[in-house]
Amino acid sequence: MDEQEVEQEREYYYFAIKYCTENIFLLCAYSNSRSFKRSICMKNKKWISLAAAVVLAVTALPMGVFAAKKDGEEEKLTKVTLNEVAHSIFYAPQYVAIEEGYFAEEGLDLTLVTGFGADKVLTALISGEADIGFMGAEASIYAYQEGATDPAVNFAQLTQRAGNFLVAREEMPDFKWEDLKGKKVLGGRKGGMPEMVFEYILRKNGLDPQKDLTINQSIDFGSTAAAFTGDASADFTVEFEPSATALEKEGAGYVVASLGVDSGYVPYTSYSAKTSYMQKNPEVIQKFTNALQKGMEYVQTHTPEEIAKVIAPQFAETDLDTVKTIVKRYYDQDTWKSNLIFEKESFELLEDILEDAGELNERVAYEDLVTTEYAEKAAEK
Numbered sequence: 001m002d003e004q005e006v007e008q009e010r011e012y013y014y015f016a017i018k019y020c021t022e023n024i025f026l027l028c029a030y031s032n033s034r035s036f037k038r039s040i041c042m043k044n045k046k047w048i049s050l051a052a053a054v055v056l057a058v059t060a061l062p063m064g065v066f067a068a069k070k071d072g073e074e075e076k077l078t079k080v081t082l083n084e085v086a087h088s089i090f091y092a093p094q095y096v097a098i099e100e101g102y103f104a105e106e107g108l109d110l111t112l113v114t115g116f117g118a119d120k121v122l123t124a125l126i127s128g129e130a131d132i133g134f135m136g137a138e139a140s141i142y143a144y145q146e147g148a149t150d151p152a153v154n155f156a157q158l159t160q161r162a163g164n165f166l167v168a169r170e171e172m173p174d175f176k177w178e179d180l181k182g183k184k185v186l187g188g189r190k191g192g193m194p195e196m197v198f199e200y201i202l203r204k205n206g207l208d209p210q211k212d213l214t215i216n217q218s219i220d221f222g223s224t225a226a227a228f229t230g231d232a233s234a235d236f237t238v239e240f241e242p243s244a245t246a247l248e249k250e251g252a253g254y255v256v257a258s259l260g261v262d263s264g265y266v267p268y269t270s271y272s273a274k275t276s277y278m279q280k281n282p283e284v285i286q287k288f289t290n291a292l293q294k295g296m297e298y299v300q301t302h303t304p305e306e307i308a309k310v311i312a313p314q315f316a317e318t319d320l321d322t323v324k325t326i327v328k329r330y331y332d333q334d335t336w337k338s339n340l341i342f343e344k345e346s347f348e349l350l351e352d353i354l355e356d357a358g359e360l361n362e363r364v365a366y367e368d369l370v371t372t373e374y375a376e377k378a379a380e381k
Contacts, residue, residue, distance in 0.1 A: 077109035078108055079111065080103075080109065080284060081132070082110060082130065083113045083114075083125065083129070083132070084115065084121070084135075087314070089242060090241060090269075091134070092295075092330065093295035093298070094292065096298045096307065097295030098110065099314065100310060103291040105291065105294075106288070106290050107287055108287055108291065113129075113130065115130075115133075118135035118139040121135040122135065122139045122143060125152055126143070131273060131277060131281075134271050136193035137342070137369070138191070138350065141350075142191070144364055144369060145360075152275075153273065153274075154370045155272065155273065155278070155373075155374050156270060156342065156375050157267050157269070157340055158270065158271070158292070160266070160268070160336070161261070161265060161334065163241070164239060164260075165257065166259065167236060167237050167256070168236050168254050169236075169253060177257070180207065181213060183235040184214045184236075185214070185235065186216050186224045186228055187215040189217060190217050197259055197266060197353065199356070200353050204263075222243075224237050224238070225239055225247055228247065229252050237253065245326055258329075260335060265349075266346070266353065267342060270342055271289075285374050288374075289377070290378045297338075298310075299331070300336070304324060304327040304328040304331045308326075311323065311327075339378075341376060342370050342375065
């Protein structure tokens with residue numbers, strides 16, 4: 001049975017059921033009289049019999065008659081693997097897009113993988129394990145500097161502020177960045193955005209990261225909170241959520257500063273794909289960006305409480321109240337852009353930060369590693 005025949009068969013049975021039930025059961029509903037209903041039903045035995053026969057016939061049909069269209073739609077979904085740098089509430093618009101079905105609406109069957117670090121995401125992208133990478137754009141610059149023949153090009157920017165927080169051992173309501181002088185801090189990986197933004201803030205506040213304090217950069221991404229709890233010699237730690245809030249709830253630390261607020265607007269995370277993939281699959285990149293844009297618009301038009309409820313399934317190990325607290329913290333500091341366009345000014349600021357950190361050998365042209373084509377089209381929808 002071809003698709004057209006299946007559709008005709010489905011419509012026939014639906015019409016038959018509708019016709020029979022409307023002529024009998026709605027008529028019976030007009031009276032509360034048991035005798036009236038009985039007489040109506042007796043006079044229309046042939047219609048009731050037909051309705052019953054239709055129902056039995058429908059239930060006897062192969063499931064394919066009703067599932068064919070759905071299965072057909074599923075077959076049309078394009079599989080896409082996204083490798084994210086971390087699984088964090090910081091990236092709420094992405095999870096809204098997943099939970100609200102925006103990727104499926106765009107015809108994409110999305111597989112989400114967490115890489116735990118930009119270096120690992122980039123490796124997955126280059127090897128072909130991932131179609132799209134989500135990480136700091138600095139990773140694409142590093143690869144380009146090293147002579148990548150098929151460079152990762154950034155096509156959408158999600159966050160416009162840093163997403164980590166400075167956590168102290170004790171409450172410090174009057175904290176100033178100068179308070180870090182002579183202290184030990186558990187920081188991030190050298191050359192990664194968390195660490196570079198941290199050092200960028202230190203320099204803005206007159207501190208030399210190499211001379212004025214001790215920054216431990218030897219701890220793996222995601223393990224600093226546990227290290228802070230177990231290492232009494234560290235005075236501060238730089239943490240993403242939900243680790244920052246978890247330390248507060250345990251009474252093991254207190255958030256004293258937001259790197260997102262004190263650094264100002266920076267292009268913290270973006271989506272990229274290899275040049276060859278983008279050339280072969282421009283429609284996939286566009287659909288992916290369209291879905292993300294819907295997620296961006298959702299967080300701009302809904303409350304932190306509403307956002308938290310939508311993304312909660314992505315963070316089953318975290319209670320809803322904590323998710324709400326974290327979403328509000330990011331929401332209040334204007335973390336998420338209203339669109340996904342990666343502006344030239346933002347890219348140049350990123351290169352300034354890389355230069356200050358001593359990680360940039362030579363500045364890269366914005367046009368070589370950024371395209372705004374897909375984000376602009378998505379924003380117009």
